[in-house]
Amino acid sequence: MERVLLLHSSREGQTIKILNYIATKLGSDVQCELVDLHQPLSVSFSDYDRVVIGASIRYGHLNKKLYQFITKYQTELEQAKAGFFIVNLTARKEGKDTPETSVYFKKFLLKSPWVPALQDTFAGALFYPRYNWFDRVMIQFIMKMTGGETDPTKEVEYTNWQRVDQFVEKIKRG
Known part of the structure; x- marks a missing residue:
């Protein structure tokens, strides 16, 4: 095998x-x-x-x-x-x-x-509900700059x- x-x-x-x-x-x-x-x-x-x-x-x-x-x-x-x-x-x-x-x-x-x-x-994938406050805010900022999902309640698999x-x-x- x-x-x-x-x-x-x-x-x-x-x-x-x-x-x-x-x-x-x-x-x-x-x-x-x-x-x-x-x-x-x-x-x-x-x-x-x-x-x-x-x-x-x-x-x-x-x-x-x-x-x-x-x-x-x-x-x-x-x-x-x-x-x-x-x-x-x-x-x-x-x-x-x-x-x-x-x-x-x-x-x-x-x-x-x-x-x-x-x-x-x-x-x-984005796992906003799983992130701590700092990571969630930083990733939202990055996603906003790059035209991505920013809703902190969502989990999105890309x-x-x-x-x-x-x-x-x-x-x-x-």
């Missing part, structure tokens, strides 16, 4: 939701393990046939622990031909929803010593699941 390691750097849970969706779409003949890369890694890359990392943007940045993880495991990631995707709200807009057009993906490639073999970017399906197909092709 094929084994896939799904690593996440998630803040609000949409990245984990996307990785769980990927696991489901890979099928029952693929065994997936979901691991938080912010925690000490207790698995060996050699135990897996594939590796996929999902990471979320918050206030314009990926978590610094992601970069620390990549630096520590760069060789293993390169040998695994690992896939990587970024989740952010800017990707809700057409023309900002690919690795080539995403400012966050471009910034990642400049900062990271690792260039993923498989790359993508997906729109995330993820394009067809795009995620296309990413899954690329994973399957190896």
Whole structure:
């Protein structure tokens, strides 16, 4: 049975939701393990046939622990031909929803010593009722500036699941 390691750097849970969706779409003949890369890694890359990392943007940045993880495991990631995707709200807009057009993906490639073999970017979700006061106000401000949803009572999912399906197909092709 094929084994896939799904690593996440998630803040609000949409990245984990996307990785769980990927696991489901890979099928029952693929065994997936979901691991938080912010925690000490207790698995060996050699135990897996594939590796996929999902990471979320918050206030314009990926978590610094992601970069620390990549630096520590760069060789293993390169040998695994690992896939990587970024989740952010800017990707809700057409023309900002690919690795080539995403400012966050471009910034990642400049900062990271690792260039993923498989790359993508997906729109995330807004969870206003779940945010603390500061985060809610800051995200409303950002969304107002970018023409997005500002109603603090709403939860809006922007993820394009067809795009995620296309990413899954690329994973399957190896």
